[in-house]
Amino acid sequence: MNQLLEARGARLAAAVVSGVLFYFTLGLTPLWLAAWLAPIPLLLAAFHASRREARLLAWLAAAIGLSSNFTYYLKTTGTVATVVLLLLQVLVWGFFVTRTRAAVLASRNWLVVFVYPVLLAAIDTLVAFFSPHGTWGSFAYTQMGALPVIQIASVLGAPAVVFLVGLFASTVAVALYRGLRIERPWLAYGVPLVLIAAGLGYGAVRLRQARAAPTVRIGIVAIDDFIGGNTPPERAEAVWRGYEDTVATLAREGARIVVLPEKIAALAPEEAAKRQLELASLAQRTGVYLLAGVQLNRAERKDNASWLFSPTGELLAEYHKQHMVPHLESDLAPGKEEIVRTINGAPFGLAICRDLIFTDFGRRYGRLGVSALLVPAWDFYRDAWMASGVAALRGVESGYSVVRVGRESYLNLSDRYGHTIARRRSDYLPGSRVLADLPLGPATPTLYARYGNAFGWLSVAASAIMLVLAARAGKQPKPAAANA
Numbered sequence: 001m002n003q004l005l006e007a008r009g010a011r012l013a014a015a016v017v018s019g020v021l022f023y024f025t026l027g028l029t030p031l032w033l034a035a036w037l038a039p040i041p042l043l044l045a046a047f048h049a050s051r052r053e054a055r056l057l058a059w060l061a062a063a064i065g066l067s068s069n070f071t072y073y074l075k076t077t078g079t080v081a082t083v084v085l086l087l088l089q090v091l092v093w094g095f096f097v098t099r100t101r102a103a104v105l106a107s108r109n110w111l112v113v114f115v116y117p118v119l120l121a122a123i124d125t126l127v128a129f130f131s132p133h134g135t136w137g138s139f140a141y142t143q144m145g146a147l148p149v150i151q152i153a154s155v156l157g158a159p160a161v162v163f164l165v166g167l168f169a170s171t172v173a174v175a176l177y178r179g180l181r182i183e184r185p186w187l188a189y190g191v192p193l194v195l196i197a198a199g200l201g202y203g204a205v206r207l208r209q210a211r212a213a214p215t216v217r218i219g220i221v222a223i224d225d226f227i228g229g230n231t232p233p234e235r236a237e238a239v240w241r242g243y244e245d246t247v248a249t250l251a252r253e254g255a256r257i258v259v260l261p262e263k264i265a266a267l268a269p270e271e272a273a274k275r276q277l278e279l280a281s282l283a284q285r286t287g288v289y290l291l292a293g294v295q296l297n298r299a300e301r302k303d304n305a306s307w308l309f310s311p312t313g314e315l316l317a318e319y320h321k322q323h324m325v326p327h328l329e330s331d332l333a334p335g336k337e338e339i340v341r342t343i344n345g346a347p348f349g350l351a352i353c354r355d356l357i358f359t360d361f362g363r364r365y366g367r368l369g370v371s372a373l374l375v376p377a378w379d380f381y382r383d384a385w386m387a388s389g390v391a392a393l394r395g396v397e398s399g400y401s402v403v404r405v406g407r408e409s410y411l412n413l414s415d416r417y418g419h420t421i422a423r424r425r426s427d428y429l430p431g432s433r434v435l436a437d438l439p440l441g442p443a444t445p446t447l448y449a450r451y452g453n454a455f456g457w458l459s460v461a462a463s464a465i466m467l468v469l470a471a472r473a474g475k476q477p478k479p480a481a482a483n484a
Contacts, residue, residue: 002048002176002177005044005045005047006048008053010045011045011053011057012045012057012060014041014044014045014057015041015042015045015057015058015060015061016060016064017041018039018040018041018042018045018061019042019061019062019063019065020064020065021034021038021065022034022038022061022062022065022066023064023065023067023068024068025065025142026065026066026068026137027069028068028069028072028382028383028385028386029385029386030141030142030144030145031145032142032143032144032145032146032149033146034142035139035142035143035165036165036168036169037169038065038169039169040169040172040173040176042058042097043097043100043101043116043169043170044173044176044177045057046097046098046100046101047101047104047105047177048177051098051101051102054097054101055094055097055098057097058093058096058098059090059091059094061093062089062090062092062093062094063086063090066086066089069086070082070086072380072382072383073085073086075382076380076383095119095123096116096119096120096123099115099119099466099470100115100116100119103115103470104174104177104178106470106473108182108183109183110182110183110184110185110187110188110191112188113167113170113171113188113189113191113192114167114170115466116167116169116170116173117162117163117165117166117169117170118163118459118463118466119466120139120162120163120166121159121162121163121166121456121459122456122459122460122462122463124138124139124140124158124159124162125159125453125456125457125460126460128158128358128359128453132326133326134358135357135358136357136390138158138162139162139165139166140153140158140159140161140162140393141386141389141390143161143165144389144392144393144418147207147417147418147419148200148203148204148207149161149165149199149200149203150203150393150418151202151206151207151396151417151418152164152203153393153396153397153448154206154396154398154399154446154447154448155202155446155447155448156448156454156455156456157359157397157448157452157453157455157456158359158393158397159453159456160199160455160456163455163459164195164196164200167196168192171188171189171192171193175188206417207417210415210417213415213440213441213442214346214439215437215438215439215440216256216344216346216372216440217254217257217435217436217437217438218255218256218257218258218259218403218413218437218438219247219250219253219255219257219258219259219434219435220258220259220260220403220405220411220413220433221243221246221247221250221260221405221411221431221432221433221434222261222405222407222411222426222427222431222432222433223239223242223261223264223407223426223428223429223430223431223432224407224427224428225239225429226263226264226265226407227239227265227266228265229266238429239264239265239429240265240275240278242429242430242431243264243292243431244282246430246433247260247282247286248285249433251286251287251288253435254435255288255435256343257288257289257290257291257343257348257403258286258288258290259291259374259375259376259403260290260291260292260293260405261293261376261377261378261406261407261426262293262306262352262376262378263293263294263295263304263378264292264293264294265294266294267295267296268297269296269297272294272296275294276307276315279292279307279309280309280314280315281313282309283309283310283311283313284309284313286311287311288311289308289309289310289311290308290309291306291307291308291350291374291376292306292307292309292376293305293306293376294307302331302332302333303321303332303333303335304320304321304324304329304332305318305320305321305335306318306319306350306352306376308339308341308350317339317341317350319337319350319351319352320333320337321335321352321353321354321355322334322336322352322355322361323355323357323361325354338350338361338364338365338368340368346371346443347369347370347443348371348372348373349365349368349370349372349373349374350373351373351374351375352375352377353375353376353377353379353406355375356402357390359453361394362394362395362397362398362449363397363448363449363452365400366397366398366445366446366449366450367398367445367449367450369443369444369445370400370441370443371400371440371441371443372400372401372402372403372440372441373391373394373400373401373403374403375391375402375403375404375405376405377391377405377406377409378406378407378408378409379406379408379409381408381409384406384408384409384410384425385410387406387410388406388410388412388414388423391404391414392412392414392418392420393418395441396416396417397448397449398445398446398448398449399416399442399444399445399449400416400441401413401414401415401421401438401439401440406426407426408426409425409426410423410424410425410426411425411426411432411433413436413438415438416439416441421437421438
């Protein structure tokens with residue numbers, strides 16, 4: 001392998017292989033196994049290349065992988081933002097690879113196997129903290145199809161998932177390059193093996209210990225048609241009748257709670273008052289707890305809101321979305337309050353769509369001890385799988401089930417372990433519906449919900465120390481050549 005990669009063409013081929021694997025890793029419907037394998041050929045090629053060539057190979061692999069999202073970014077962010085976003089991500093992958101290469105070539109210390117995964121976890125933490133898009137795009141979401149892997153998030157958060165996946169790739173790449181020509185090889189390869197086995201073992205045990213939980217029958221329905229100012233009145237009424245008829249059907253089939261999607265309609269004050277009375281009457285007639293998402297266009301402010309009604313028709317809560325989509329929702333006022341209501345003896349929290357890409361938001365509900373979140377949403381169709389996975393991982397991290405009802409997306413229910421209880425595509429009139437028995441969490445916060453992202457910030461600190469030490473080593477004067 002090492003001899004083969006002495007040839008530039010072989011290194012280029014290795015980068016392309018990694019790029020293809022990244023294509024199936026970094027997209028909106030990632031393959032979890034590809035994430036474990038994708039960095040290995042690229043790292044090996046970088047170890048045999050010059051610093052400049054290694055950077056170019058990393059950029060090439062990242063560009064191939066990230067191209068899977070090009071048209072999605074164009075649609076959701078525009079041309080300039082797409083170019084900037086993709087360029088930043090390509091540069092970040094170049095940083096991962098070149099810093100790992102520098103560490104591996106500069107030292108035979110067994111700890112070099114941790115450079116790559118620590119950098120991954122550190123950048124994941126920093127992006128989640130500073131980005132206006134929260135955790136969207138986190139490498140952790142590549143593992144939503146591998147439930148044992150993501151359970152560690154309930155203890156250490158998403159950065160621990162990123163760390164485990166990166167540790168495997170780094171260890172394999174270093175082993176193929178260095179072999180036994182490394183200090184304490186039994187530690188270099190044994191410690192990562194133990195950590196990976198411990199993480200996966202914890203996940204397997206947690207999944208096996210999942211006990212039969214009390215359930216509540218949930219009905220969810222989404223009609224993709226949006227009711228705006230230009231919607232013909234007859235079409236608007238048809239959409240509202242569609243929701244009314246489906247709620248009644250779900251109630252007859254045993255639903256105790258029915259959840260509708262985000263922004264069914266944009267409502268002026270008079271229309272909002274009328275629709276609120278009609279939804280209250282619907283909840284009373286059908287005997288269900290009813291949650292519906294609407295946009296409220298008041299004179300003083302506009303809100304992305306949801307209304308929760310009791311089976312008696314009482315308005316139990318009006319929740320306001322806290323995290324708006326940049327540009328698309330710049331005219332809406334963000335909410336500032338989490339809301340919990342008891343339904344059938346269990347505490348339920350309220351959220352709307354984009355709220356769940358922020359880990360601090362999810363943790364707050366975990367600390368409030370909710371059994372489940374009810375989440376109206378509206379997506380961009382192509383990102384349905386990813387949006388559902390983001391919501392499910394918040395439930396794993398903080399210990400609750402999630403009911404997410406997306407227009408132009410999935411109607412999705414997941415439990416506190418990330419199992420998909422039910423899933424179905426939304427549709428235009430007459431819409432799409434799901435009826436399922438949702439397991440309720442025990443209403444006790446996980447360790448991650450209680451203590452936060454300590455592992456992620458520890459990775460940031462470790463990365464900073466590594467970079468400072470590397471910078472100091474680079475400034476050391478080289479020894480003078482001996483006289484002949």
